[in-house]
Amino acid sequence: MSELQLPERLTHLEASACLTELVARLPAGGPVCVDAAALRDFDSAALATLLALRRRLLQQGRALSLSQVPPRLAELVALYGVGELLPA
Template sequence: MLVLPSTLTHAKAGACLQLLLQGLKAEQGSQVLVDCAALSVFDSSALAVLLECRRAALYDGKQLATRAMPQPLLDLAGLYGVQELLAPAAA
């Protein structure tokens, strides 16, 4: 499972993305879960990071699912029309 940090803004997006992409390569199985529970301070860069992780996962033949996305981030994803691309993990 990949885990987002508590803060994911433009200033930290590049470094966070690199760490997540490294973790993605180590993930086994057909689905990669991203835990968003710790995320409390973010901007639209958080969506960009998640979408890039999704792209990389799909390239590797894996599906990306999210867990515990904060409601404001879900709202932002809805505003940009990408909420269906960042599907929550099946319960």
């Protein structure tokens, strides 16, 4: 399984550039795990970015999972009801 890392800051201001960077760093084939340990300053755009990355991977028949999810991000995932889409 390949791993990508989220930046420390991921708000609506950084979301588009972050998604572009994550997609550019996607390894060829196989499932992808996104490490969220560095994430400190974020809003719901972080979820939108992760969901957009998931859509890209699904188009390729690949899976996405999360690791080291900060508690506040886990709360947002639960609040928006996307836990099944973004498994930890």
